[in-house]
Amino acid sequence: xxxxxxxxxxxxxxxxxxxxxxxxxxxxxxxxxxxxxxxxxxxxxxxxxxxxxxxxx
Numbered sequence: 001x002x003x004x005x006x007x008x009x010x011x012x013x014x015x016x017x018x019x020x021x022x023x024x025x026x027x028x029x030x031x032x033x034x035x036x037x038x039x040x041x042x043x044x045x046x047x048x049x050x051x052x053x054x055x056x057x
Contacts, residue, residue, distance in 0.1 A: 002033070002041035011047070028053065 009016045022029040030046035 001044045002035070003044050003047070004041055005032070008042055008047065 003011070005016050005019050008019045012019075023032060028050065030042055030050050032040045032042050034040050
C-alpha cells in the first residue's frame, strides 16, 4: 500500500513540510517513490520497518 505525504504527516502528527525535511535530513527515513509526475508516495511497509527500528533503538 502506498501513502501520500499528507497521510505520512497525519500518521506521525507533524506537518507535510516536516515529512519532507525528514526525507532530506534523516538517512534512515524511507525515501518516497515517484509514481508519476506530481504523484509521490511512500510504501507503508517501509514506514512500518522504520518505526520498528526507532522503537528498538
